[in-house]
Amino acid sequence: MARxxxxxxxxxxxxxxxxxxxxxxxxSASESSRSEVALLSFxxxxxxxxxxxxxxxxxxxxxxxDHYNSQCExxxxxxxxxxxxxxxLPSYNRSLxxxxxxxxxxxxxxxxxxxxxxNIREPGAAFEYALFVNKGEKKCVCIFQAGWLLEGPPGHxxxxxxxxxxxxxxxxxxxxxxxxxxxxNLNIAYRSPxxxxxxxxxxxxxxxxxxxxxxxxxxxxxxxxxxxxxxxTVLFVSINVSHLVRGG
Amino acid sequence: MARxxxxxxxxxxxxxxxxxxxxxxxxSASESSRSEVALLSFxxxxxxxxxxxxxxxxxxxxxxxDHYNSQCExxxxxxxxxxxxxxxLPSYNRSLxxxxxxxxxxxxxxxxxxxxxxNIREPGAAFEYALFVNKGEKKCVCIFQAGWLLEGPPGHxxxxxxxxxxxxxxxxxxxxxxxxxxxxNLNIAYRSPxxxxxxxxxxxxxxxxxxxxxxxxxxxxxxxxxxxxxxxTVLFVSINVSHLVRGG
Numbered sequence: 001m002a003r004x005x006x007x008x009x010x011x012x013x014x015x016x017x018x019x020x021x022x023x024x025x026x027x028s029a030s031e032s033s034r035s036e037v038a039l040l041s042f043x044x045x046x047x048x049x050x051x052x053x054x055x056x057x058x059x060x061x062x063x064x065x066d067h068y069n070s071q072c073e074x075x076x077x078x079x080x081x082x083x084x085x086x087x088x089l090p091s092y093n094r095s096l097x098x099x100x101x102x103x104x105x106x107x108x109x110x111x112x113x114x115x116x117x118x119n120i121r122e123p124g125a126a127f128e129y130a131l132f133v134n135k136g137e138k139k140c141v142c143i144f145q146a147g148w149l150l151e152g153p154p155g156h157x158x159x160x161x162x163x164x165x166x167x168x169x170x171x172x173x174x175x176x177x178x179x180x181x182x183x184x185n186l187n188i189a190y191r192s193p194x195x196x197x198x199x200x201x202x203x204x205x206x207x208x209x210x211x212x213x214x215x216x217x218x219x220x221x222x223x224x225x226x227x228x229x230x231x232x233t234v235l236f237v238s239i240n241v242s243h244l245v246r247g248g
Numbered sequence: 249m250a251r252x253x254x255x256x257x258x259x260x261x262x263x264x265x266x267x268x269x270x271x272x273x274x275x276s277a278s279e280s281s282r283s284e285v286a287l288l289s290f291x292x293x294x295x296x297x298x299x300x301x302x303x304x305x306x307x308x309x310x311x312x313x314d315h316y317n318s319q320c321e322x323x324x325x326x327x328x329x330x331x332x333x334x335x336x337l338p339s340y341n342r343s344l345x346x347x348x349x350x351x352x353x354x355x356x357x358x359x360x361x362x363x364x365x366x367n368i369r370e371p372g373a374a375f376e377y378a379l380f381v382n383k384g385e386k387k388c389v390c391i392f393q394a395g396w397l398l399e400g401p402p403g404h405x406x407x408x409x410x411x412x413x414x415x416x417x418x419x420x421x422x423x424x425x426x427x428x429x430x431x432x433n434l435n436i437a438y439r440s441p442x443x444x445x446x447x448x449x450x451x452x453x454x455x456x457x458x459x460x461x462x463x464x465x466x467x468x469x470x471x472x473x474x475x476x477x478x479x480x481t482v483l484f485v486s487i488n489v490s491h492l493v494r495g496g
Contacts, residue, residue, distance in 0.1 A: 095399060113399040115400070116408060119397035148360040148362065152364060152415075155361070160413070163408050163434060163436075164412060167400075184437070187433075188434045190431050
């Protein structure tokens with residue numbers, strides 16, 4: 001059990017996002033033992049990055065993706081970017097599987113488990129999104145196209161799906177800034193409903209960091225910035241990953 | 249357009265839940281014209297009620313379902329219950345489709361759209377839940393079993409999936425009390441993570457009603473009541489349904 005915890009802890013330390021949706025794999029040979037790499041390549045073919053464009057993306061998604069992606073530097077072999085303040089964060093459908101040791105652990109913890117925001121493979125059906133983080137401005141931007149399986153009020157996105165995206169974007173941002181965290185408080189004001197099928201912009205900004213607490217603000221807007229759909233403040237607390245394994 | 253709005257408004261007035269997940273069909277011949285009933289029966293076979301037990305439900309879900317269901321009176325032909333304060337609310341996978349006129353409108357608004365909490369047909373994979381409302385105590389109870397597609401932190405339920413269930417339960421409750429509403433504010437405190445696969449109890453209580461505002465409190469607890477996982481306060485505002493059709 002202690003060994004399992006050590007492996008899990010090590011795995012989490014390499015994750016960019018923890019509570020939320022976007023997870024960075026860390027499979028470089030320099031940081032993983034040869035046996036782990038061999039194990040990973042045996043169980044896992046190259047994972048699908050769900051944040052890359054697909055045929056379901058509308059023209060507004062593509063325009064915004066190109067806008068932010070063109071400001072990112074190409075990734076080096078180690079998955080790092082340098083020089084540009086913007087970085088695109090890849091996104092997979094499992095929290096645990098692609099961390100060192102995670103393939104082994106995911107067999108034990110929940111073999112069928114899938115990340116909530118990436119649990120449907122059909123392109124365009126549910127959450128289509130890509131995240132870009134700006135290291136200099138401590139800001140994160142997400143472009144989000146809402147699919148037909150996210151309905152709440154007829155023809156509009158469910159309040160829970162909007163909450164899910166806010167938790168995902170701010171959680172990814174907080175993890176990027178503060179390491180492993182859990183959402184402690186999520187306070188959302190819904191201003192204007194989001195039509196199903198539309199593309200919106202989600203902006204996350206750091207308010208302050210105090211000890212174990214990270215305070216983030218978030219806005220969901222129309223892509224031209226003229227309409228505020230939703231705004232939120234979110235509090236995250238830094239965690240010791242072993243608490244989760246021991247049952248919170 | 250005016251005719252369409254009238255039909256939509258009439259449809260919504262008969263819905264038990266609007267912003268959230270549980271929708272009551274209203275297909276009785278006494279309230280719909282013959283032509284509407286014919287249209288409905290042509291397009292819609294008897295819809296699946298997702299809140300009925302299925303093979304994925306664990307022993308705790310079944311025990312709690314039996315506990316609350318035994319306190320409900322059997323439904324009469326018109327879908328009404330009398331005498332007992334408890335009522336089970338059926339749940340379908342489309343907001344609009346089963347309201348009078350909704351079949352016609354759903355073809356226009358979004359033919360493929362599915363309610364966010366009922367968008368996966370595989371039993372046990374995502375949100376398994378049943379809602380019971382207590383008219384006398386102005387209280388609503390939901391039993392919720394979290395499937396493997398709702399993962400956030402490894403082995404635990406995503407904060408957005410918990411927010412979704414809170415919005416769904418309190419939204420259904422608010423609609424039951426106040427008619428058509430939209431979520432205006434959702435304030436959630438996450439106390440303890442919920443293990444994937446577990447069953448929890450979600451309780452919704454009316455705090456107060458002031459003009460167009462309905463204030464609801466909500467708790468997510470272990471089924472024996474010993475552990476508080478999450479608590480929330482939610483504000484709903486009563487709406488005129490035509491605002492949605494006109495684009496919020």
